[in-house]
Amino acid sequence: MKKHNRIFSAVLAVAVGLVMTLGTAGVAFASEDDAYLALGANLDDGEKATVLNLLGVADTDDYNIIYVTNQEEHKYLDGSVDSSQIGSRALSSVLIKETGGSDITVDTYNIGFCTGEMYKNALATAGVSGAEVKVAGPFVISGTAALVGIIKAYEEMTGEDVSDEVIQGSVDELNTTGELGEEIGDKETAADIMSEVKEEIADNPGMTSEEIKEAISEAAQEHGVTVSDETLGKAKDTLENLQGLDINWDSIDLSKAEGLFARLISWVKGLFN
Numbered sequence: 001m002k003k004h005n006r007i008f009s010a011v012l013a014v015a016v017g018l019v020m021t022l023g024t025a026g027v028a029f030a031s032e033d034d035a036y037l038a039l040g041a042n043l044d045d046g047e048k049a050t051v052l053n054l055l056g057v058a059d060t061d062d063y064n065i066i067y068v069t070n071q072e073e074h075k076y077l078d079g080s081v082d083s084s085q086i087g088s089r090a091l092s093s094v095l096i097k098e099t100g101g102s103d104i105t106v107d108t109y110n111i112g113f114c115t116g117e118m119y120k121n122a123l124a125t126a127g128v129s130g131a132e133v134k135v136a137g138p139f140v141i142s143g144t145a146a147l148v149g150i151i152k153a154y155e156e157m158t159g160e161d162v163s164d165e166v167i168q169g170s171v172d173e174l175n176t177t178g179e180l181g182e183e184i185g186d187k188e189t190a191a192d193i194m195s196e197v198k199e200e201i202a203d204n205p206g207m208t209s210e211e212i213k214e215a216i217s218e219a220a221q222e223h224g225v226t227v228s229d230e231t232l233g234k235a236k237d238t239l240e241n242l243q244g245l246d247i248n249w250d251s252i253d254l255s256k257a258e259g260l261f262a263r264l265i266s267w268v269k270g271l272f273n
Contacts, residue, residue, distance in 0.1 A: 035062070035064065036065070038068055039068070040068055040089070040093050054134075070088055070089060076168055081142075081171070086144075091145075092144075092149055094135050096133050096150055104123050104128060104129065105132050106134075106135065107135070108134075109137070110137040111146070112141065112142055114147075117192070118177045118187060119135065119147065121173065121194055122171070125170045126170045127162065128151070135150070172238050176235055179231060180231055193219040193225075197235075207243065209236065212236050212240055216235050
C-alpha cells in the first residue's frame with residue numbers, strides 16, 4: 001500500500017507540474033480584488049432583484065457595475081443569432097471575479113440555451129483566464145447575450161481590449177455549439193467536440209478547411225454521435241473563421257492541459273481499483 005501511495009504521489013506531482021507549466025498562459029487580472037457586475041440595461045426593479053439574488057449579490061456597493069445595452073447585444077449577435085431571440089431588451093446579467101488561477105468556472109441560472117461548458121469554450125477563445133463567472137436571467141432566457149457582458153466586464157477588469165472580430169467569433173462559436181448540441185441532443189458533448197477540434201487547430205495552425213471538417217467528423221464519431229452535413233459545414237466555417245483570428249491559442253492549450261490533468265488522475269486512481 002505504501003508503494004502504491006508513493007507511485008500515486010509521484011504521478012500526481014508530474015501531472016500537477018505539467019498543468020502548472022502549461023497553465024501560465026493567458027491574461028492575468030489587474031487586481032485580486034476585482035469583481036464586476038455586468039447588468040442588462042433594461043432590467044426593471046423586480047427583475048434586477050431576482051437576478052442579484054440568483055447571483056448571490058447582497059450589496060451592489062461591493063462590486064464594480066457596468067451595463068450592457070440591447071444595442072451592444074445586436075452589434076455582436078446579429079448575424080449569429082436570430083434577431084427575434086435577441087429581442088429588444090437587455091436582460092442577461094453576469095458576475096465575474098478574478099480567481100488568481102488560470103481556469104474558468106461558469107455557473108448559470110435561468111439560462112436555457114447556453115451551458116457552462118459552452119461559455120468556457122467561447123471565453124477561452126476570447127483569451128479570458130482565471131475567472132469565476134455566474135450568468136443569470138430574471139426568467140429563462142437563451143443567455144447568448146450574456147457573453148457580451150462577460151467580455152465587456154473582462155475588458156474593464158484587465159484593461160485589455162478584446163477585438164470586435166474576436167468577440168464576434170466567440171459569439172458565433174457559442175451559437176454554433178448550441179445548435180450542434182440541439183441536433184445531437186447533448187450540449188455538453190457538442191462543447192467537447194468543438195473544444196477538441198480547437199485543440200487540434202491550436203496544435204496544427206496550418207490545418208486546411210477539409211482537415212478541420214474531417215476533424216469534426218472524427219470527434220463526433222468518437223463521441224458516438226452523427227452530425228448532419230449542414231451543421232457539420234457550419235461548425236467547420238466557425239472554426240475556420242477562428243483559425244484566421246488573432247486569438248490567444250495558449251488559452252485553448254490550457255483547457256487541453258486541464259483535461260489531460262483530469263484524465264491522468266482518473267488513470268492513476270484506476271491503478272488501485
